[in-house]
Amino acid sequence: MKITDVEVILLTKELSAPLRNAKQAPRRRVAALVRLHTDDGISGLGESWCDPEQAQAIILGRLRPLLLGEDPFNVERIWRRAFDGSAMYDPKGAFVAGLSGVDLACWDIMGKALGQPVCKLIGGLCRDRIPAYASDLHWQEDPVAMARDAARFVENGFKLVKTHLGCEPEDDVRRVRALREAIGPDVGLMVDINTGFDRPTATRFGRRISEFDIYWYEEPLSPVDVDGLAVVRAATGLPIATGENEYTRYGFRHLFECGGVDVAMPDIARAGGITEMKKICAVAEAFGVPVSPHNYSSGVCSAATLQVMAATPSTGPLEWDTVDASIVDELFVEPPHVRDGYVSVPQLPGLGVELTNEVRAKYGA
Numbered sequence: 463m464k465i466t467d468v469e470v471i472l473l474t475k476e477l478s479a480p481l482r483n484a485k486q487a488p489r490r491r492v493a494a495l496v497r498l499h500t501d502d503g504i505s506g507l508g509e510s511w512c513d514p515e516q517a518q519a520i521i522l523g524r525l526r527p528l529l530l531g532e533d534p535f536n537v538e539r540i541w542r543r544a545f546d547g548s549a550m551y552d553p554k555g556a557f558v559a560g561l562s563g564v565d566l567a568c569w570d571i572m573g574k575a576l577g578q579p580v581c582k583l584i585g586g587l588c589r590d591r592i593p594a595y596a597s598d599l600h601w602q603e604d605p606v607a608m609a610r611d612a613a614r615f616v617e618n619g620f621k622l623v624k625t626h627l628g629c630e631p632e633d634d635v636r637r638v639r640a641l642r643e644a645i646g647p648d649v650g651l652m653v654d655i656n657t658g659f660d661r662p663t664a665t666r667f668g669r670r671i672s673e674f675d676i677y678w679y680e681e682p683l684s685p686v687d688v689d690g691l692a693v694v695r696a697a698t699g700l701p702i703a704t705g706e707n708e709y710t711r712y713g714f715r716h717l718f719e720c721g722g723v724d725v726a727m728p729d730i731a732r733a734g735g736i737t738e739m740k741k742i743c744a745v746a747e748a749f750g751v752p753v754s755p756h757n758y759s760s761g762v763c764s765a766a767t768l769q770v771m772a773a774t775p776s777t778g779p780l781e782w783d784t785v786d787a788s789i790v791d792e793l794f795v796e797p798p799h800v801r802d803g804y805v806s807v808p809q810l811p812g813l814g815v816e817l818t819n820e821v822r823a824k825y826g827a
């Protein structure tokens with residue numbers, strides 16, 4: 463089998479209200495999808511999580527020449543050739559995200575060609591449903607409105623709820639209090655700062671919220687201040703989660719060596735694809751760090767994340783968009799069931815995703 467063509471499809475979904483966190487307030491969700499075509503008629507879908515125009519330029523300009531004529535089953539060779547060719551200048555960032563999308567599409571093709579879900583090719587179906595957390599609680603002015611949303615996630619069966627805070631560090635403690643009261647003592651509450659604090663602010667805020675039984679304190683610092691995570695952890699006593707801005711097994715090894723990470727959060731559409739995600743999980747396991755993959759883009763990223771988590775028992779929980787702010791269900795051939803805080807693993811060949819003409823017309827440029 464040979465790759466005959468490479469396509470990038472950019473999708474945009476406008477939102478009714480901005481999704482506000484400590485660093486940004488996007489009014490639209492975007493996705494850069496990769497489609498690889500082969501000479502025997504099978505095509506595969508992937509996704510690159512970075513600036514969509516950058517992904518497009520990298521995939522079509524730099525990766526396409528390496529891919530044409532290659533067998534998608536030689537995914538390790540494809541990955542290695544692309545990464546080695548860029549490692550001097552682009553060992554992280556948009557290039558690796560572009561490669562991630564290509565990697566996902568190769569695995570989708572392999573699964574389709576063999577008539578098997580991707581999980582069966584990378585370790586097998588260790589579990590057919592994955593524990594998940596609700597990941598849609600963005601910062602709002604009114605703590606009561608946030609508390610109402612959090613309570614609804616719990617009513618819908620989630621045992622874990624994450625919120626984005628840090629827009630008003632001196633005032634956000636009352637939002638944490640309102641959320642804890644709304645969800646009760648038995649539901650886990652994660653607090654995500656989206657890299658918005660410096661060390662003193664992260665320490666002061668973390669100490670103030672520690673009385674509310676915080677499940678994890680996510681990305682309190684800039685992604686370049688990896689040494690600071692251990693400082694914040696020691697000063698607050700809170701478990702630290704981070705990694706959505708990190709790349710490859712090499713980046714995660716360094717992160718773990720710095721000693722401030724309790725939960726690793728690689729993104730499969732960014733950190734290197736399925737091929738690299740399995741290696742990151744192995745490195746994390748050797749360091750005794752659980753992996754809770756970052757999963758906040760389209761249904762293609764969600765589908766790939768589910769397949770890896772099904773085959774990798776040391777991972778969890780799964781980040782899940784419960785309000786469909788992005789384009790998730792419409793990209794699945796059969797959307798997964800979400801019940802009692804678990805998301806089912808689709809068992810169709812490949813990743814179980816498709817890009818219909820209807821969806822393309824609805825969200826495409």
Ligand SMILES: [Mg+2]
Pocket residue numbers: 654656680681706
């Ligand atoms: Mg996050």
